[in-house]
Amino acid sequence: MPLPFPPTRQPTRLPCAILREPTMIDVRSDTVTHPTPAMRQAMFDAVVGDDVYGDDPTVQQLETLAATILGKEAALFVPSGNFGNQLALLSHCQRGDEVILGDDCHIVWHETGGAAVIAGVQLRTIASPDGVLAATEIQKRIRTGDDIHAPRTGLICLENAHSNGRVIPLADMQAVWDVAQQHAIPVHLDGARIFNAAAHLGCDVRDLTQYCDTVMCCLSK
Structure with missing residues (x-):
């Protein structure tokens, strides 16, 4: 027969968190997390x-x-990363221009054809193993002739860190930048995860942004 509890003491209750099923960690996206109470309060008081x-x-x-x-002249707050990338295409390019970028980058795969519908440009993709664009391959695809049938190369786009998780070394970014400078072509950096890239490389984020004319970064990453 169990002993009764002393009259001045109540049975110990386990915290409900211990009794619940383990909380699932949702890794479908880096935007499925919820703001903390402190974040909600900051928004309320803003x-x-x-x-x-x-x-x-x-x-x-x-x-x-x-x-x-980011070491740039000015910045503009917009609602999403897609919005920021499309602004870069619109800012750098004329309609009908061609943009050189990796075949597995976010602008190609996850922006619902916005480059064509919104910016009016066409994309010229190249293979980018692990997210790295070889400067030599970019060099081959830059339109340098006077053929009236060919579009103008209006922009080169990089992504760092790449959405596949790969961080692009600084040397590769500099190599692309050098080619772009030779042909007076601007470079846009999809830097949605640029602070993650800088942390991985152990460098200042401006060490990355020095190799681009414009950069987009996300607050949700």
Whole structure:
């Protein structure tokens, strides 16, 4: 027969977390996580204003901070990484231009043909083992002649870290940048995971962004 509990003491209750099934770790995407209570409170307390008139101080602070960290002249806050990449295509290219990029990059696979529908450019893909674009292969595909039937090479796009998880070495980025400079072609960096790449390489993020004219980064990564 079990002994009764002392009158001044209640039975110990185990925390409910111990009794629950283990929490599933969702790795389908890096955007399926939820904000913490502190993050929700920060959003609730944020000073806001009209963005068109430049009256939103938190957006201005974010854009200034991003430009400083990334070593660029200015920054623009937009709703998504797709939006940022498409802005780069629109900014650098004329309609009908050709963009050189990896055959397995995000712009090709995961942006629902936005390059054609929104920016009006065509994509010229090259094989990119482990996400690395060889500068020699890019060199071969740059349109350098005066053939009126050929599109103009308007942009080269890189992705670092690549969405397959591979971090592109600085030497490979510099090699692509050097080729682009020789032909006066701008370079855009899909840097959705650029801070992860910098952490892996043990360098400042500006060591990466020095090899591109524009860069997109995500706050959700």
